[in-house]
Amino acid sequence: MTLHAPRSFAAEYEPAVVGSRRRSPRAPVSLDARIGRGGLDRTLCKVVDLSMHGARLQTYSALKPGSTIWLTLPGHGQKVTRVVWADDFEAGCQFDEPLLEHVFEALTATA
Template sequence: MTDDSENQRQSGRVAMRCELEFRKHGGSRYPVDIFDISPEGARISPPVRVEAGQQVWLKVPGMDAIHGRIAWMRDWQAGVEFDNPFHPAVFQLIVERLRGPSAS
């Protein structure tokens, strides 16, 4: 997949800087930095090499793991496309959890 996939988002992203739990298919769990998120995906800095199309999971505290696939990879940043886009209300809850209680 080309970097053009970065520009084909369906909705706007919310910029943030926080850490989630990350796991790729068949791999261990690692902390991962997240830079932005939308109902359809997120931009992360994976701690291990990933490839386009690879299955991954992101864990938001207090929620089930989010399953997706790597849509693009450039240097040490990657785009994750979620398997199931979030409803706006669920997405808002995810953003609030990632920002933490002090941002409310």
């Protein structure tokens, strides 16, 4: 039986870059907004951070993850929005359609 010397090998690796899962940058804001499609079912909320793809809300009533809401942004109309997570009176939401860049810039400039 012949013993062979262990083969040496070299491997290059690229370290994993731990980055944000977000698709677009978010900005801290303080925007008064409304939840609901119209009429008496509209309730006030505050947008506390905003990205082109979603928002974090402070609400006066609990929202349910997975539900779809209408979020009215000041001066920019309603957005169909899905509640991704909710904790007491705070929720993270994702817009069905991202904000246009000029709308995002206008909302973050005034906040």
